[in-house]
Amino acid sequence: xxxxxxxxxxxxxxxxxxxxxxxxxxxxxxxxxxxxxxxxxxxxxxxxxxxxxxxxxxxxxxxxxxxxxxxxxxxxxxxxxxxxxxxxxxxxxxxxxxxxxxxxxxxxxxxxxxxxxxxxxxxxxxxxxxxxxxxxxxxxxxxxxxxxxxxxxxxxxxxxxxxxxxxxxxxxxxxxxxxxxxxxxxxxxxxxxxxxxxxxxxxxxxxxxxxxxxxxxxxxxxxxxxxxxxxxxxxxxxxxxxxxxxxxxxxxxxxxxxxxxxxxxxxxxxxxxxxxxxxxxxxxxxxxxxxxxxxxxxxxxxxxxxxxxxxxxxxxxxxxxxxxxxxxxxxxxxxxxxxxxxxxxxxxxxxxxxxxxxxxxxxxxxxxxxxxxxxxxxxxxx
Ligand SMILES: Cc1cc2nc3c(=O)[nH]c(=O)nc-3n(C[C@H](O)[C@H](O)[C@H](O)COP(=O)(O)OP(=O)(O)OC[C@H]3O[C@@H](n4cnc5c(N)ncnc54)[C@H](O)[C@@H]3O)c2cc1C
Numbered sequence: 001x002x003x004x005x006x007x008x009x010x011x012x013x014x015x016x017x018x019x020x021x022x023x024x025x026x027x028x029x030x031x032x033x034x035x036x037x038x039x040x041x042x043x044x045x046x047x048x049x050x051x052x053x054x055x056x057x058x059x060x061x062x063x064x065x066x067x068x069x070x071x072x073x074x075x076x077x078x079x080x081x082x083x084x085x086x087x088x089x090x091x092x093x094x095x096x097x098x099x100x101x102x103x104x105x106x107x108x109x110x111x112x113x114x115x116x117x118x119x120x121x122x123x124x125x126x127x128x129x130x131x132x133x134x135x136x137x138x139x140x141x142x143x144x145x146x147x148x149x150x151x152x153x154x155x156x157x158x159x160x161x162x163x164x165x166x167x168x169x170x171x172x173x174x175x176x177x178x179x180x181x182x183x184x185x186x187x188x189x190x191x192x193x194x195x196x197x198x199x200x201x202x203x204x205x206x207x208x209x210x211x212x213x214x215x216x217x218x219x220x221x222x223x224x225x226x227x228x229x230x231x232x233x234x235x236x237x238x239x240x241x242x243x244x245x246x247x248x249x250x251x252x253x254x255x256x257x258x259x260x261x262x263x264x265x266x267x268x269x270x271x272x273x274x275x276x277x278x279x280x281x282x283x284x285x286x287x288x289x290x291x292x293x294x295x296x297x298x299x300x301x302x303x304x305x306x307x308x309x310x311x312x313x314x315x316x317x318x319x320x321x322x323x324x325x326x327x328x329x330x331x332x333x334x335x336x337x338x339x340x341x342x343x344x345x346x347x348x349x350x351x352x353x354x355x356x357x358x359x360x361x362x363x364x365x366x367x368x369x370x371x372x373x374x375x376x377x378x379x380x381x382x
Contacts, residue, residue, distance in 0.1 A: 049120025063115030080253025086207030163211020204356030
């Protein structure tokens with residue numbers, strides 16, 4: 001089969017196959033039960049670490065498997081293709097928590113934390129969002145006050161993926177005055193005194209815990225600071241760009257799952273003496289789904305190629321994220337429509353994906369905020 005874009009060489013196709021085999025062996029047979037029970041087996045981290053899956057996209061010198069942004073996206077797409085987003089999010093939280101450490105952290109921190117996380121021994125999470133607002137990052141309220149060789153952290157974070165079980169949290173804190181110029185990034189170990197965490201119940205992604213975290217006078221060594229004090233906002237924004245490419249890849253994988261499920265069902269189910277696929281209306285729905293997937297893939301692959309080449313592409317990534325969110329919502333909805341009543345019954349992948357399909361139009365930057373961001377970077381904003 002021809003690779004879909006020159007960014008995918010023969011090696012990346014081999015890796016794609018390896019991930020699919022891992023998913024078929026370690027995820028697909030169990031994930032429905034994990035999802036219903038709301039559990040994530042900790043040993044899956046170690047298995048994914050040993051298979052090299054956690055390290056895809058990360059530098060080899062820190063325990064990664066290399067491959068840059070191409071592999072970063074590829075692994076998310078393939079995990080999402082299983083239809084079990086909760087498992088993907090549980091495994092891939094490191095994809096947003098670790099890059100700021102590798103980009104801005106001290107050499108000692110990189111060598112200590114990255115191999116533990118990429119091997120699956122330790123879990124990491126990114127904690128930016130707060131109860132008072134997730135979109136308005138520049139106005140976050142959690143403080144870190146310097147006292148001697150330590151920071152003392154006070155405040156709250158919410159909606160944090162893997163926030164309950166994380167051993168390391170990459171936390172956005174206010175170390176200076178108001179606005180974006182007073183924000184820093186700090187690594188906070190999960191077992192520090194003064195941290196309390198609760199799991200939030202949510203409409204989907206039941207395998208992935210979503211933490212509400214309180215920091216009450218939590219003492220953290222000043223050496224845990226990432227980059228310059230009060231210079232964290234740029235690091236957060238750069239990290240969002242990577243996260244959004246990964247989210248687009250996940251939405252493509254999940255859309256493909258919906259499409260493949262719908263194609264299969266349309267060739268099994270008969271109405272009015274014909275297979276569903278023999279009704280023109282249903283065929284058109286399937287073609288519309290395939291068209292959406294093709295458009296998303298084209299946008300993502302082009303941007304992976306451009307960003308790998310050194311471009312920043314802020315507006316284009318924001319547009320990609322909002323486009324993929326809306327396209328995925330539509331594809332998930334049409335897949336349920338093709339399944340009819342069966343699409344509403346638990347146990348079908350399309351039921352779960354549809355129920356979860358709003359999440360990534362909100363998380364990682366809502367569609368409205370993405371379009372606003374794009375408008376500021378397209379050169380004509382009011
Ligand atoms: C399941 C899940 C997992 C998550 N995981 C993480 C995580 O790991 N780490 C983390 O830090 N965060 C995480 N988040 C938080 C997520 O990033 C935020 O929910 C998101 O950024 C939106 O923030 P908010 O929920 O506070 O909504 P708000 O900022 O309160 O916005 C509410 C609504 O108003 C709209 N809105 C806001 N401002 C504007 C504007 N200027 N113009 C037009 N419309 C606007 C928004 O689009 C949205 O529709 C997660 C969220 C979910 C649901």
